Amino acid sequence: MKDIDLNQRVEEIELALSTLFESPKAPAISSYDDGRTFFIQASWVVESHGDTTLDARCVLTLHFSDSQIQRYAQMDTAQRILVRERLCQMVRDRPRPEGGELPLRGECAEDLQVEDRLLDVDDQL
Secondary structure (H helix, E strand, O other): OOOOOHHHHHHHHHHHHHOOOOOOOOOEEEEEEOOOEEEEEEEEEEEOOOOHHHOEEEEEEEEEEHHHHHHHHOOOHHHHHHHHHHHHHHHHOOOOOOOOOOOOOOOOEEEEEOOHHHHOOHHHO
16 A cells, blocks of 8 residues: 555645635645644635735634544545535535624634544445
């Protein structure tokens, strides 16, 4: 069996997420593994100013268990594509604040737990 490049697999998810957010500047995507939970965080500008320190940003943090991210990394290409499509749809469908608009001022941070069923792809292919 080939060694799996986990960083490459995570980068696939990061690239898919980076296309989801409307922003006057490129979204920032990062990841962090604390040993139990694998976090992927997207940050995007919702209101831009001449001085970038004044930009209003929103943040979305996805929480994967270690076993979930390992399971994703071991999937074949078609399965990973399906999981990324589901993940992107989950992000698009996430509950919005009242009125459907993200706030431009104050807190604009969301956390989403990734459920195991998102990774159930054997019956789909």
